[in-house]
Amino acid sequence: MKRFDKHIFICENKRESEHPRGCCHSKGGSKIKEKFKSKLKQLGLSDKVRANTSGCLDACEYGPVVLIYPRQTWYTIDSDDCIDKIIDNDILNDNVVEECTIKDKRFLKDKIE
Numbered sequence: 001m002k003r004f005d006k007h008i009f010i011c012e013n014k015r016e017s018e019h020p021r022g023c024c025h026s027k028g029g030s031k032i033k034e035k036f037k038s039k040l041k042q043l044g045l046s047d048k049v050r051a052n053t054s055g056c057l058d059a060c061e062y063g064p065v066v067l068i069y070p071r072q073t074w075y076t077i078d079s080d081d082c083i084d085k086i087i088d089n090d091i092l093n094d095n096v097v098e099e100c101t102i103k104d105k106r107f108l109k110d111k112i113e
């Protein structure tokens, strides 16, 4: 029996400002997590969908990064609009929000033949 239908992993990894890889914390990762948690609560989904803080997901150049399981969909969040669309489409209706996905074949393994 599964505990949650979906997990949303939101990178909040923090590095020093001069680090060459940057970090999702400095790109708003913590605020993004709070927005996901707030929306899940508003929709009464907190028992079915878990929004978790994540450490570095090794996609720093695309941060702030969000990864949703079980499908393993990788998103880069460049606006609140992406968060709303991910909730409405991916979380509620199981449809990938293509415009917010990371456009790099390393993160699109299911689409590579």
Ligand code: FES
Residues within 6 Å of the ligand: 011, 012, 013, 014, 022, 023, 024, 025, 055, 056, 057, 058, 059, 060, 061, 063, 065
């Ligand atoms: S710091 Fe967020 S993916 Fe590396």
